[in-house]
Amino acid sequence: MSELTDLFEREIDAIAHERVSSGVEIVTHAAHSRRAMTALTVTIDKDGGVDLATCERIAARINRALEAIDLPYSLEVESAGLERPLIRPSDYERFSGKRARIVTSLQIAGGKTHRGILVGLRGETVILATENGELPLPIATIKSANLEYDPRADLQRAKRERKAHGRISG
Numbered sequence: 727m728s729e730l731t732d733l734f735e736r737e738i739d740a741i742a743h744e745r746v747s748s749g750v751e752i753v754t755h756a757a758h759s760r761r762a763m764t765a766l767t768v769t770i771d772k773d774g775g776v777d778l779a780t781c782e783r784i785a786a787r788i789n790r791a792l793e794a795i796d797l798p799y800s801l802e803v804e805s806a807g808l809e810r811p812l813i814r815p816s817d818y819e820r821f822s823g824k825r826a827r828i829v830t831s832l833q834i835a836g837g838k839t840h841r842g843i844l845v846g847l848r849g850e851t852v853i854l855a856t857e858n859g860e861l862p863l864p865i866a867t868i869k870s871a872n873l874e875y876d877p878r879a880d881l882q883r884a885k886r887e888r889k890a891h892g893r894i895s896g
Contacts (some may be wrong), residue, residue, distance in 0.1 A: 728821065729797070730764055731757040734766055735757075738755050740767065742757040749777075751771045752768065752769075752812060753769060753810065755769070763799055763800060768784065768788070768801075768803045783801045808873070809875050812826065812851060812872060812873065814830075818847050818852045818871075819847055826873055826874055827840070828870075830863060831868075831869045834867065840854055842854040842855050842857075
């Protein structure tokens, strides 16, 4: 398994370093032993979202790199999706102004699950705007975090755009 995972890691690293030209960001990746094979997973993102063709292109590239090794594996390449995980500290800055759900390992302000609008980072602390004001969440306490998709906001934005273009009255 190590030869396969080493080659997989090198290819993931190469894709990550080519982000400037390809626009594809590796959000997460993992290799796990399952029975007699290795399961490889890659989660990707890019500005404007990820389509099926992008997933297929990344999968084909990884498969080409791994074809020299005669070991069984499965490969899954997926989009980070609308509720993209927030992994790196820079993600909290990059997605400031977006709705997020953050789960902490310790109770903060009476709870472990916090929802609000990302304000950004202050040192090693994520700032989340909530109904009760700004909530500081130390990065060290964050167990998981992701963007939180609100379909109502999309519907309201679409309605405003149609109204601005004279397509609906109201």
